[in-house]
Amino acid sequence: GKSVAQSRLGLLYNAAAKVPMQFIILLVGAMVFVFYLFIQPPMLFEKNAMKTVSALPGYAEVQGRFDAAWQRRQAAAQQLNVARKQVGAAGLAGATAEYRAAQRELDGARKSGIALYEGTQNKPSKFNDTNYIFLTFVTKYFPVGIIGLVIAVIFTAAMSSSSGELNSLAAVSVMDLYRRHFRPDASDQHYLMVSRVFTALWGAWAVVFAQYAKHLGSLVEAVNQVGSYFYPVLLGVFVLAFFFRRVQGSAAFWAMLAGEAVIISCSVFTKVAFLWYNVIGTFTVVLCGVLFSLIFRRVDEPDVVVP
Numbered sequence: 001g002k003s004v005a006q007s008r009l010g011l012l013y014n015a016a017a018k019v020p021m022q023f024i025i026l027l028v029g030a031m032v033f034v035f036y037l038f039i040q041p042p043m044l045f046e047k048n049a050m051k052t053v054s055a056l057p058g059y060a061e062v063q064g065r066f067d068a069a070w071q072r073r074q075a076a077a078q079q080l081n082v083a084r085k086q087v088g089a090a091g092l093a094g095a096t097a098e099y100r101a102a103q104r105e106l107d108g109a110r111k112s113g114i115a116l117y118e119g120t121q122n123k124p125s126k127f128n129d130t131n132y133i134f135l136t137f138v139t140k141y142f143p144v145g146i147i148g149l150v151i152a153v154i155f156t157a158a159m160s161s162s163s164g165e166l167n168s169l170a171a172v173s174v175m176d177l178y179r180r181h182f183r184p185d186a187s188d189q190h191y192l193m194v195s196r197v198f199t200a201l202w203g204a205w206a207v208v209f210a211q212y213a214k215h216l217g218s219l220v221e222a223v224n225q226v227g228s229y230f231y232p233v234l235l236g237v238f239v240l241a242f243f244f245r246r247v248q249g250s251a252a253f254w255a256m257l258a259g260e261a262v263i264i265s266c267s268v269f270t271k272v273a274f275l276w277y278n279v280i281g282t283f284t285v286v287l288c289g290v291l292f293s294l295i296f297r298r299v300d301e302p303d304v305v306v307p
Helices: 004-038 047-054 059-085 089-118 130-141 144-181 188-213 219-227 231-243 249-269 276-300
Strands: none
Touching (some): 004 059, 004 130, 004 219, 047 059, 047 089, 059 089, 130 144, 231 249, 249 276
8 A cells, every 4th residue: 555544445445355255265165065066076185195095905995985975975965955945844854864874974985095095104194185175176177277377376375465474473573572672772774684584483483383284174264263362352452442442552451361361261171162262352352451441540540638
């Protein structure tokens, strides 16, 4: 943005586009699932794993089970579709039960293939190829030019978002931590050099975290899991800023710490689904911010001397 007004307008556009964009992303995943109901997928979506398994002695038996289970599920999905349109409640329940049984059989055959692959690894590892499903769909069924366009878009989005995040983290590290607490009177050239060092450090940390995150399964779900620890705290602060103008900065700071503590406690000591952390954390930050503001205001008030 060329000005603060344009930057604010960009944030408003981002807020307006976020919900439909997320809906489209999830809809694509649902449609790919429907596609593989009627077009047989590979037993393992990761090509190297599938190539390794296909050379093992027990592969033919497992692949045969997988093929038969998929054909049963395909027939069950077609029957379920017909039952939803024509048959009564009893027929729909029977078709649903048949589909679920076929899905369990297919999952069992796929788990057998995964077990074969995991047995070839030198170290114990939990195989998960969820993030290869969409890429397999793109590379196998899209036209050649569209494949290149999709890959280019993926790289472009990853590079732009990563660079923005690294620059923001480096700026916060330099301006809010290093400059304030270590070198408040250094030159601009010194701060530029330090910001490059922080950018490299945050980039290295991102790579290390990515090595851990690749074992978390679906990236969409993993992003929401990690974000559920931080998004509600930020949302709570914005709610305080917009709707509770009398809340002081120190009260909001301690409310953020309280909200983060509640979220971590819910994660460790309860079985609450991670999406509920957003509600719990936001409510905690707002409530604690108001309470802490009242407490701090009373502490700061001078004693009243009665003559």
